[in-house]
Amino acid sequence: MEAAPLGPTDQQINVKEQVEKMTKDRSAHQTNDVAKLEVDGKTLELPIYKGVVGPRAIDVSKLYGQTGLFTFDPGFTSTASCDSDITYIDGDKGELLYRGYPIEQLADKGDFLETAYLLLNGDLPSKAEFAEFSKAITNHTMVHEQMQYFMRGFRRDAHPMAIMVGMVGALSAFYHDSTDINDPKQRMIASRRMIAKIPTIAAMAYKYSVGQPMVYPRNDLGYAENFLHMCFAVPAEEYKVNPVIARAMDKIFILHADHEQNASTSTVRLAGSSGANPFACMAAGIACLWGPAHGGANEAALNMLQEIGTVDRIPEFVAKAKDKDDPFRLMGFGHRVYKNYDPRATVMQQACHEVLKELGIKDDPLLDVAMELEKIALNDPYFIEKKLYPNIDFYSGITLKALGFPTTMFTVLFALARTVGWVAQWNEMIQDPEQRIGRPRQLYNGAASRDYTDIAKR
Numbered sequence: 001m002e003a004a005p006l007g008p009t010d011q012q013i014n015v016k017e018q019v020e021k022m023t024k025d026r027s028a029h030q031t032n033d034v035a036k037l038e039v040d041g042k043t044l045e046l047p048i049y050k051g052v053v054g055p056r057a058i059d060v061s062k063l064y065g066q067t068g069l070f071t072f073d074p075g076f077t078s079t080a081s082c083d084s085d086i087t088y089i090d091g092d093k094g095e096l097l098y099r100g101y102p103i104e105q106l107a108d109k110g111d112f113l114e115t116a117y118l119l120l121n122g123d124l125p126s127k128a129e130f131a132e133f134s135k136a137i138t139n140h141t142m143v144h145e146q147m148q149y150f151m152r153g154f155r156r157d158a159h160p161m162a163i164m165v166g167m168v169g170a171l172s173a174f175y176h177d178s179t180d181i182n183d184p185k186q187r188m189i190a191s192r193r194m195i196a197k198i199p200t201i202a203a204m205a206y207k208y209s210v211g212q213p214m215v216y217p218r219n220d221l222g223y224a225e226n227f228l229h230m231c232f233a234v235p236a237e238e239y240k241v242n243p244v245i246a247r248a249m250d251k252i253f254i255l256h257a258d259h260e261q262n263a264s265t266s267t268v269r270l271a272g273s274s275g276a277n278p279f280a281c282m283a284a285g286i287a288c289l290w291g292p293a294h295g296g297a298n299e300a301a302l303n304m305l306q307e308i309g310t311v312d313r314i315p316e317f318v319a320k321a322k323d324k325d326d327p328f329r330l331m332g333f334g335h336r337v338y339k340n341y342d343p344r345a346t347v348m349q350q351a352c353h354e355v356l357k358e359l360g361i362k363d364d365p366l367l368d369v370a371m372e373l374e375k376i377a378l379n380d381p382y383f384i385e386k387k388l389y390p391n392i393d394f395y396s397g398i399t400l401k402a403l404g405f406p407t408t409m410f411t412v413l414f415a416l417a418r419t420v421g422w423v424a425q426w427n428e429m430i431q432d433p434e435q436r437i438g439r440p441r442q443l444y445n446g447a448a449s450r451d452y453t454d455i456a457k458r
């Protein structure tokens with residue numbers, strides 16, 4: 001059988017046209033407004049930019065050159081690190097838009113591959129564009145057979161996120177022909193390869209951890225359906241994917257697909273800014289996502305609900321979360337940007353109910369704890385004052401557990417879906433004519449220059 005093309009042919013997609021379409025025009029953001037900064041007796045005028053929506057931004061890029069001063073913003077709470085056309089969050093309203101489309105509409109009416117096309121290309125696909133894109137993705141779900149042997153070097157009890165970091169980084173060792181970031185065609189092929197192969201790698205990591213043989217992808221199944229099949233089918237018997245569950249999985253992927261300049265996306269951009277190949281950049285993103293303050297929160301939230309166990313123990317945990325001397329936080333609560341209900345949490349809560357209903361799970365004690373905890377926290381002055389609302393991870397754990405995934409797989413599923421966002425953001429960065437290596441500065445507080453002392457005299 002002849003292999004399907006790796007990506008669209010040059011006739012199908014005019015790469016130059018695509019690149020030009022996505023090339024940025026920053027002059028469109030310029031306003032006549034300036035911010036005046038008085039420093040060392042000089043007044044400096046700093047240009048102010050205005051995006052389509054959202055807060056305006058002061059351009060401080062020339063500040064160091066003109067004054068010798070840096071800006072100081074640990075955690076980047078007030079810093080826009082780039083300009084982007086992909087995703088917009090209004091944290092006060094609790095709004096999330098992918099290329100302008102509200103997340104609720106995409107989750108309700110769209111599907112994940114269509115969302116992936118949208119994030120990558122800027123617009124929803126036509127029928128023909130969608131057919132070409134989904135065919136390219138579905139036909140490249142297999143990974144190099146040698147990757148199986150590579151994976152076997154891991155311990156069986158390795159955390160699947162550890163396997164993901166290694167396997168995705170290793171893609172650059174298996175697919176050399178799409179690592180030239182200066183070639184738009186190779187960038188497109190690498191992007192599509194990652195979206196196509198990440199479910200296979202995630203399912204391999206899962207199968208490996210439970211001691212079952214890998215299940216090869218099936219190109220006749222949809223994206224989420226194929227993933228569930230690779231995770232839960234076994235060679236010994238037929239496995240039919242429940243369409244309601246596949247739809248819920250697809251929705252979960254849509255909800256996680258992108259989230260503007262979060263920690264892992266910024267990591268991907270920073271890694272990519274040095275010219276590193278895209279597979280290596282995605283591995284960096286996965287490593288960052290793993291942390292409990294970010295993607296690891298879904299695993300941590302479920303562990304927390306299990307630890308709370310019963311509704312009567314909630315006040316004890318809420319008190320711990322409010323105690324300044326206790327590092328404990330309510331996992332699945334709070335967000336750097338959302339100061340309102342996370343819109344993804346609303347959709348996730350619905351998906352959670354749909355899954356539990358479909359699976360006939362009437363009384364899930366964890367769901368009872370979650371709903372009561374949410375109610376108590378939302379009425380508590382501490383959480384109200386600090387604007388701490390449930391985020392996407394609060395309900396995703398219960399849903400994923402009901403779907404049959406162990407907690408260690410939760411962040412893997414997040415990484416799978418977020419790969420699309422990382423790829424879209426990485427492409428946008430590479431195509432930005434003003435893109436330079438990301439190189440933050442620092443406020444140095446260590447020892448001043450001093451002379452080396454010989455070890456005998458120390």
Ligand code: CMC
Pocket residue numbers: 259262292293294295297321322328329330331332333334335336337386388391392393
């Ligand atoms: N429980 C209790 N208190 C909290 C919580 C929480 N979950 N989150 C924040 N606070 C308090 C925090 O102690 C601080 O109080 P104070 O002003 O008195 O020092 C205040 O609220 C502000 O917190 P912060 O850490 O300065 O806020 P941040 O923007 O740096 O952190 C966060 C955001 C998401 C890391 C944080 O809210 C958190 O750790 N939440 C739990 C982990 C979690 O659910 N993460 C998933 C985020 S959504 C998925 C994703 O995008 O990755």
